[in-house]
Amino acid sequence: MHIKDWKKEIFTIPNLLSLFRLALIPVYMNVYMNAVESWHYFTAGAILAVSCITDLIDGKIARRYHMISTVGKVLDPVADKATQFTLTLCLSMNYPVLRPVLILFVIKEGFQLIVGIIHFRKGKMLPGALMAGKICTTVLFVSLIALVLLPGLPHNAVTAIALVDTGFLVFSFISYIQAYFGKNIKVQDMDT
Secondary structure (H helix, E strand, O other), rough: HHHHHHHHHHHOOOHHHHHHHHHHHHHHHHHHHHOOHHHHHHHHHHHHHHHHHHHHHHHHHHHHHOOOOOOHHHHHHHHHHHHHHHHHHHHHHOHHHHHHHHHHHHHHHHHHHHHHHHHHHHEEEEOOOHHHHHHHHHHHHHHHHHHOOOOOEEEEEEHHHHHHHHHHHHHHHHHHHHHHHHHOOOOEEEEO
16 A cells, blocks of 8 residues: 555544544543532533534544545544543542443453454454444443533432443443354454
8 A cells, every 4th residue: 555545544534533532532631630610520521522523523524525444443433432431530530439330341442452453453343333332332421421510419320320331331342242253243354
């Protein structure tokens, strides 16, 4: 592959938006971890909202303007997972009840990373995120952003959020295990 092809593959608007989302992570961490006033939490939530909006936009641009690339297929989920991990990590420092959610998230994503790399080296990958993964991502983002914006929620509400998040993570994890190793394996050649 020529260098020109690599530039076309990497420097697309969707990929630049994914890189922007990655750049927002340390900004969010700094704002949230140093938050004292309610407007600090609102600012952290606004940063996450910008991240979510760019996530929605990059996929639509990629599909509409035929900018789907192999780099983008890897970069977009990396930006999503890095944002989710950071969000869960920061919140679990303030809400210990979220630590099991963080541990399950790391196990699930670690599994997907390792199995994904193994398949990638064989020239195969999932054609995209599974519906269970998309639903889980949405639930995690909505519930965790709510915790950022509403730092004074009672313990019972935070516990309920942790249980819901755990349930969706387990459901998504099982779906990905089946996609890689079940009867109806969804892994495809990267060329298709």
